[in-house]
Protein backbone atom coordinates (compact mmCIF):
# COMPACT_ATOMS: atom_id res chain seq x y z
CA UNK A 488 0.00 0.00 0.00
CA UNK A 489 1.32 3.48 -0.72
CA UNK A 490 2.04 4.64 2.87
CA UNK A 491 1.03 8.23 2.12
CA UNK A 492 -2.61 7.15 1.60
CA UNK A 493 -3.20 5.19 4.79
CA UNK A 494 -5.74 6.74 7.16
CA UNK A 495 -6.00 9.95 5.21
CA UNK A 496 -9.15 12.03 5.02
CA UNK A 497 -10.11 12.75 1.44
CA UNK A 498 -11.30 16.30 0.90
CA UNK A 499 -14.10 16.69 -1.64
CA UNK A 500 -13.46 20.11 -3.16
CA UNK A 501 -16.89 21.42 -4.10
CA UNK A 502 -19.24 24.29 -3.45
CA UNK A 503 -22.25 22.02 -3.88
CA UNK A 504 -23.64 20.48 -0.66
CA UNK A 505 -25.93 18.09 -2.60
CA UNK A 506 -22.98 16.55 -4.39
CA UNK A 507 -21.10 16.20 -1.10
CA UNK A 508 -24.05 14.60 0.72
CA UNK A 509 -24.51 12.01 -2.02
CA UNK A 510 -20.80 11.19 -2.27
CA UNK A 511 -20.28 11.02 1.50
CA UNK A 512 -22.81 8.19 1.83
CA UNK A 513 -21.05 6.13 -0.84
CA UNK A 514 -17.60 6.70 0.65
CA UNK A 515 -18.89 5.81 4.12
CA UNK A 516 -19.84 2.32 2.83
CA UNK A 517 -16.15 1.86 2.08
CA UNK A 518 -14.99 3.40 5.41
CA UNK A 519 -13.37 6.26 3.56
CA UNK A 520 -13.35 9.43 5.64
CA UNK A 521 -14.29 12.53 3.74
CA UNK A 522 -14.81 16.22 4.37
CA UNK A 523 -16.16 19.02 2.22
CA UNK A 524 -13.70 21.71 1.24
CA UNK A 525 -15.21 24.82 -0.27
CA UNK A 526 -13.93 28.27 -1.06
CA UNK A 527 -10.71 26.87 -2.52
CA UNK A 528 -10.94 29.58 -5.13
CA UNK A 529 -10.16 27.10 -7.89
CA UNK A 530 -9.96 28.32 -11.48
CA UNK A 531 -13.19 27.85 -13.47
CA UNK A 532 -11.87 25.76 -16.33
CA UNK A 533 -14.14 25.57 -19.38
CA UNK A 534 -13.68 22.72 -21.87
CA UNK A 535 -15.96 20.68 -24.15
CA UNK A 536 -14.86 17.52 -22.32
CA UNK A 537 -15.82 17.25 -18.65
CA UNK A 538 -12.88 14.90 -17.98
CA UNK A 539 -10.49 17.72 -18.90
CA UNK A 540 -12.42 20.04 -16.60
CA UNK A 541 -12.20 17.59 -13.68
CA UNK A 542 -8.47 16.96 -14.22
CA UNK A 543 -7.63 20.65 -14.44
CA UNK A 544 -9.71 21.39 -11.33
CA UNK A 545 -7.98 18.60 -9.39
CA UNK A 546 -4.50 19.85 -10.32
CA UNK A 547 -5.41 23.41 -9.41
CA UNK A 548 -6.99 22.38 -6.08
CA UNK A 549 -3.95 20.32 -4.98
CA UNK A 550 -1.63 23.15 -5.96
CA UNK A 551 -3.63 25.50 -3.72
CA UNK A 552 -4.41 23.32 -0.70
CA UNK A 553 -1.76 20.53 -0.77
CA UNK A 554 -4.17 17.85 0.45
CA UNK A 555 -5.54 14.50 -0.77
CA UNK A 556 -8.57 15.60 -2.76
CA UNK A 557 -11.35 14.56 -5.11
CA UNK A 558 -13.24 16.86 -7.42
CA UNK A 559 -16.20 15.84 -9.53
CA UNK A 560 -17.60 17.38 -12.67
CA UNK A 561 -21.05 16.49 -13.98
CA UNK A 562 -22.95 17.31 -17.13
CA UNK A 563 -26.48 16.63 -18.37
CA UNK A 564 -26.45 15.54 -22.03
CA UNK A 565 -29.79 15.76 -23.84
CA UNK A 566 -29.85 13.75 -27.07
CA UNK A 567 -32.37 15.84 -29.02
CA UNK A 568 -30.44 19.01 -28.13
CA UNK A 569 -27.19 17.51 -29.49
CA UNK A 570 -25.87 16.88 -25.97
CA UNK A 571 -26.63 20.39 -24.69
CA UNK A 572 -26.03 21.57 -21.94
CA UNK A 573 -23.19 19.04 -21.34
CA UNK A 574 -20.11 20.83 -20.01
CA UNK A 575 -22.13 24.04 -19.67
CA UNK A 576 -24.65 22.53 -17.24
CA UNK A 577 -23.78 24.79 -14.34
CA UNK A 578 -24.17 27.98 -16.39
CA UNK A 579 -27.38 26.75 -18.04
CA UNK A 580 -28.92 25.76 -14.73
CA UNK A 581 -28.04 29.16 -13.24
CA UNK A 582 -29.47 31.03 -16.22
CA UNK A 583 -32.42 29.39 -18.02
CA UNK A 584 -32.91 26.68 -15.35
CA UNK A 585 -35.25 23.71 -15.56
CA UNK A 586 -38.08 25.82 -16.96
CA UNK A 587 -35.82 26.94 -19.81
CA UNK A 588 -34.85 23.34 -20.61
CA UNK A 589 -38.50 22.30 -20.62
CA UNK A 590 -39.33 25.15 -23.00
CA UNK A 591 -36.47 24.14 -25.34
CA UNK A 592 -37.94 20.64 -25.37
CA UNK A 593 -41.54 21.55 -26.15
CA UNK A 594 -42.75 19.42 -29.09
CA UNK A 595 -39.69 17.14 -28.87
CA UNK A 596 -40.68 13.48 -28.66
CA UNK A 597 -37.26 11.86 -28.13
CA UNK A 598 -36.68 12.85 -24.49
CA UNK A 599 -33.56 10.67 -23.91
CA UNK A 600 -30.84 12.18 -21.78
CA UNK A 601 -27.96 11.09 -19.61
CA UNK A 602 -25.94 12.43 -16.73
CA UNK A 603 -22.22 11.85 -16.82
CA UNK A 604 -19.90 12.36 -13.84
CA UNK A 605 -16.14 12.32 -13.67
CA UNK A 606 -14.48 11.94 -10.28
CA UNK A 607 -10.81 12.95 -10.26
CA UNK A 608 -8.56 12.00 -7.35
CA UNK A 609 -5.21 13.66 -6.72
CA UNK A 610 -2.69 13.79 -3.87
CA UNK A 611 0.35 16.09 -3.60
CA UNK A 612 2.59 12.99 -3.89
CA UNK A 613 0.93 11.69 -7.08
CA UNK A 614 1.94 13.01 -10.50
CA UNK A 615 -1.40 12.91 -12.36
CA UNK A 616 -5.10 12.71 -11.42
CA UNK A 617 -6.88 9.32 -11.51
CA UNK A 618 -10.34 9.57 -13.11
CA UNK A 619 -13.50 7.48 -12.62
CA UNK A 620 -16.64 7.78 -14.77
CA UNK A 621 -20.31 7.15 -14.05
CA UNK A 622 -23.33 7.56 -16.30
CA UNK A 623 -27.09 7.46 -15.72
CA UNK A 624 -29.36 7.03 -18.73
CA UNK A 625 -32.91 8.34 -18.57
CA UNK A 626 -35.32 10.90 -19.93
CA UNK A 627 -36.45 14.48 -19.47
CA UNK A 628 -40.07 14.59 -18.40
CA UNK A 629 -42.54 17.32 -19.39
CA UNK A 630 -43.16 18.91 -15.97
CA UNK A 631 -41.01 19.23 -12.85
CA UNK A 632 -41.70 16.69 -10.10
CA UNK A 633 -40.25 16.16 -6.62
CA UNK A 634 -39.20 18.14 -3.62
CA UNK A 635 -35.44 17.51 -3.52
CA UNK A 636 -34.49 20.61 -5.48
CA UNK A 637 -31.02 19.80 -6.76
CA UNK A 638 -30.08 20.94 -10.24
CA UNK A 639 -31.90 19.06 -13.00
CA UNK A 640 -33.19 16.35 -10.63
CA UNK A 641 -36.87 17.49 -10.84
CA UNK A 642 -36.95 16.93 -14.64
CA UNK A 643 -34.89 13.71 -14.95
CA UNK A 644 -36.27 10.16 -14.61
CA UNK A 645 -33.57 7.46 -14.76
CA UNK A 646 -34.14 4.26 -16.76
CA UNK A 647 -35.86 1.49 -14.75
CA UNK A 648 -37.69 4.04 -12.60
CA UNK A 649 -40.89 6.05 -12.76
CA UNK A 650 -39.71 8.66 -10.25
CA UNK A 651 -37.55 11.70 -10.87
CA UNK A 652 -34.29 11.95 -8.94
CA UNK A 653 -35.95 14.78 -6.99
CA UNK A 654 -38.68 12.38 -5.79
CA UNK A 655 -36.12 9.90 -4.45
CA UNK A 656 -34.27 9.86 -1.14
CA UNK A 657 -30.50 10.20 -1.41
CA UNK A 658 -30.18 6.44 -0.82
CA UNK A 659 -32.59 5.72 -3.70
CA UNK A 660 -30.85 8.18 -6.00
CA UNK A 661 -27.54 6.53 -5.11
CA UNK A 662 -28.85 3.24 -6.52
CA UNK A 663 -29.19 4.79 -9.98
CA UNK A 664 -27.01 7.82 -10.24
CA UNK A 665 -23.99 8.78 -12.32
CA UNK A 666 -22.32 10.22 -9.20
CA UNK A 667 -22.82 7.03 -7.17
CA UNK A 668 -21.35 4.91 -9.98
CA UNK A 669 -18.30 7.12 -10.36
CA UNK A 670 -17.71 7.34 -6.59
CA UNK A 671 -18.14 3.55 -6.18
CA UNK A 672 -15.49 2.97 -8.84
CA UNK A 673 -13.23 5.43 -7.07
CA UNK A 674 -13.94 3.89 -3.63
CA UNK A 675 -13.15 0.35 -4.85
CA UNK A 676 -9.88 1.49 -6.38
CA UNK A 677 -8.93 3.55 -3.32
CA UNK A 678 -9.81 0.72 -0.92
CA UNK A 679 -7.63 -1.65 -2.88
CA UNK A 680 -4.59 0.57 -2.97
CA UNK A 681 -4.91 1.70 0.64
CA UNK A 682 -5.94 -1.67 2.14
CA UNK A 683 -9.38 -0.54 3.41
CA UNK A 684 -12.28 -3.02 3.50
CA UNK A 685 -15.95 -2.33 2.73
CA UNK A 686 -18.33 -2.62 5.72
Ligand code: ITT
Pocket residue numbers: 500501502503506559560561562563576577580602637638639640652664666
Ligand atom coordinates in the same frame (compact mmCIF):
# COMPACT_ATOMS: atom_id res chain seq x y z
P1 ITT B 1 -18.73 22.25 -7.96
O1 ITT B 1 -18.43 23.31 -6.96
O2 ITT B 1 -18.44 20.86 -7.45
O3 ITT B 1 -18.12 22.48 -9.32
P2 ITT B 1 -21.29 22.58 -9.37
O4 ITT B 1 -22.65 22.83 -8.80
O5 ITT B 1 -20.70 23.63 -10.27
O6 ITT B 1 -20.34 22.28 -8.10
P3 ITT B 1 -21.05 20.59 -11.54
O7 ITT B 1 -20.25 21.52 -12.37
O8 ITT B 1 -20.53 19.20 -11.35
O9 ITT B 1 -21.30 21.17 -10.06
O10 ITT B 1 -22.51 20.43 -12.08
C1 ITT B 1 -23.05 21.35 -12.99
C2 ITT B 1 -24.51 21.56 -12.70
O11 ITT B 1 -25.22 20.38 -13.09
C3 ITT B 1 -24.84 21.76 -11.24
O12 ITT B 1 -24.75 23.10 -10.86
C4 ITT B 1 -26.27 21.24 -11.15
O13 ITT B 1 -27.17 22.26 -11.52
C5 ITT B 1 -26.27 20.14 -12.19
N1 ITT B 1 -26.07 18.82 -11.58
C6 ITT B 1 -24.89 18.23 -11.25
N2 ITT B 1 -25.11 17.03 -10.71
C7 ITT B 1 -26.44 16.85 -10.71
C8 ITT B 1 -27.29 15.81 -10.27
O14 ITT B 1 -26.83 14.71 -9.70
N3 ITT B 1 -28.62 15.97 -10.42
C9 ITT B 1 -29.11 17.10 -10.98
N4 ITT B 1 -28.40 18.11 -11.40
C10 ITT B 1 -27.06 18.00 -11.27
